[in-house]
Amino acid sequence: MRDFLHNRMMRVIVNGECSTWSQVWSGIPQGSVLGPLLFLIFVNDLPDWITSNIGMFADDTKIWTKIVDAEDSGKLQKDLDNLGKWSQKWLLQFNPEKCVVMHIGHSIDTHYYMQQEGKKVELQSVTEERDLGVVVSNDLKVSRQCICAASKANKVLGSVKRQFFNLDKTSFLILYKSFIRPHLEYAIQAWSPYLKKDIEHLEKIQRRATKLVQGLGSLPYEKRLEALKLTSLEKRRLRGDLIEVFKLVTGKENIDYTCLFQLDDTCYDTRGHKFKLKKYRSRLDIRKNFFSNRVVSHWNSLPSHIVEADSVLTFKKRLDASNEWGI
Numbered sequence: 001m002r003d004f005l006h007n008r009m010m011r012v013i014v015n016g017e018c019s020t021w022s023q024v025w026s027g028i029p030q031g032s033v034l035g036p037l038l039f040l041i042f043v044n045d046l047p048d049w050i051t052s053n054i055g056m057f058a059d060d061t062k063i064w065t066k067i068v069d070a071e072d073s074g075k076l077q078k079d080l081d082n083l084g085k086w087s088q089k090w091l092l093q094f095n096p097e098k099c100v101v102m103h104i105g106h107s108i109d110t111h112y113y114m115q116q117e118g119k120k121v122e123l124q125s126v127t128e129e130r131d132l133g134v135v136v137s138n139d140l141k142v143s144r145q146c147i148c149a150a151s152k153a154n155k156v157l158g159s160v161k162r163q164f165f166n167l168d169k170t171s172f173l174i175l176y177k178s179f180i181r182p183h184l185e186y187a188i189q190a191w192s193p194y195l196k197k198d199i200e201h202l203e204k205i206q207r208r209a210t211k212l213v214q215g216l217g218s219l220p221y222e223k224r225l226e227a228l229k230l231t232s233l234e235k236r237r238l239r240g241d242l243i244e245v246f247k248l249v250t251g252k253e254n255i256d257y258t259c260l261f262q263l264d265d266t267c268y269d270t271r272g273h274k275f276k277l278k279k280y281r282s283r284l285d286i287r288k289n290f291f292s293n294r295v296v297s298h299w300n301s302l303p304s305h306i307v308e309a310d311s312v313l314t315f316k317k318r319l320d321a322s323n324e325w326g327i
Helices: 035-042 070-090 143-163 169-185 196-212 221-228 233-249 296-300 312-321
Strands: 053-057 060-064 100-102 113-116 119-122 124-126 128-131 134-137
Touching (some): 143 196, 169 196, 196 221, 233 312
Parallel strands (some): 100 124
Antiparallel strands (some): 113 119, 128 134
């Protein structure tokens, strides 16, 4: 790593004219294999500077805490000040103009600031923000994300419709599964719709798409799905939820499932399975439809021979062969 970083030179080429060579004293070459690893090592101590909760993904950082009174707000502002001190020490400046504040579940009048070139800059307060490709709103509803996902899929669908004529089943399935459906299911566990209008908003994209197949346009939607061996998006979301729970509780993913679920040993019987989960009461519909709540009843109702599969592939096969989990 020392050899990789030391004695690096650079120059700029514009319209065939080259500048003189200059020594590079900071940063790492973009597009290198070691680049991401070195960046993660560089920012690894950032959480040690603050007391609030923090989530980091590459160069994207979020901090959050529960605000009850002015004292809590002051602690959050102190953490922002500490982030500024960290950035000054390691010469990796935050851009306050790209930093925003979102208030969720409270109406306390709070304002937060960061330093930029010795001046205090107030952070903009927003009601909606895109986070890793998912639109998050301060009311935690998913309607806006459904609209954005459907819009992206609709644009690709229009492009396919203009470029391809008389699609057969095989060609359609390749195009649909590769370029259209992924937009409707990206990070779906985080924003699965529960309002009927949002469910229909996504489903109508698949309904329109299946009409492109030669000879199927005049058939009812259910018949088109049957001919193409597809299921409704609503049923696929439930299937995806169950597969994700299986990966979590059986250790197939390196994630601590206890942050989402708790095993319910008290309800285990000869007709159930050993991975049954506790179902908690929810006062709000939003909470009731979070991934950690909405999937519990469906998961607990699965037969033991499905849940106790030895691999994800086996679980999928047994799940697809069973009609007990369908909607």
